[in-house]
Amino acid sequence: MKSVYEDLIVTGVDARDAEDVIRQVGQHLLKNGFVKDTYIDAVALREKEYPTGLQLKDLAVAMPHTAGVHVITPAVCIAKLAHPVTFRHMGDPDTLVEAELIFMMAIQDPNAQLETLQKVMGVFTNEAAVAQFKAAADKAALYKVAQTYIG
């Protein structure tokens, strides 16, 4: 199942906090017709109760998402932040991470969530992949890496 679209590759997101990241990045999913207008608020709300920050070896990321009722077409919006933004850790909400890369997921079928998460985890556990995501200097490079590892 296709998850990566050129219109959903974003760089230079200048955000003040996690909610601002979600609202800015979510706009790309919304304006390109992948999600309903309820999606962004739902993601922001979910992140407060169930944070999605993760600390990898050399990079922190976040993967905000919400229930499938807010989604029109499944996709992953990948955003590089202009500067790190604090997210709470998924496995330990008392721990904070400084996320530089965001994988905002629009998953429509709840039964497909696990598969999508596994695909994204496959990136996070692959040091070479993480290095390539980190090194991607522009949208074109980021899109190419995302297509390679997420598809």
Added chain:
Amino acid sequence: MVEKKTVIQNATGLHARPASQLTQLCKKFPESIRLVDGEKSVDPKSIIALLSAGLKCGTPITVQVTGDQEEAVCGQIVAFIESLTE
């Protein structure tokens, strides 16, 4: 070591929300914990390892706990997994 067998019962498996809750539960315990699914053995204190394992509905798993309160901890973890509904 104590081990108990169970099955992932909720329809969507150990996706983000239940996986986060399971990791947070397991991290409260000093005991060593593993979830064994066939050949795979996962440390549920690592959310990345847990999500990478992709434990779907219907997957039989064995919860293995080693430590002072291994019996009680194993019971709590199995009870949590069996309580999942979404």
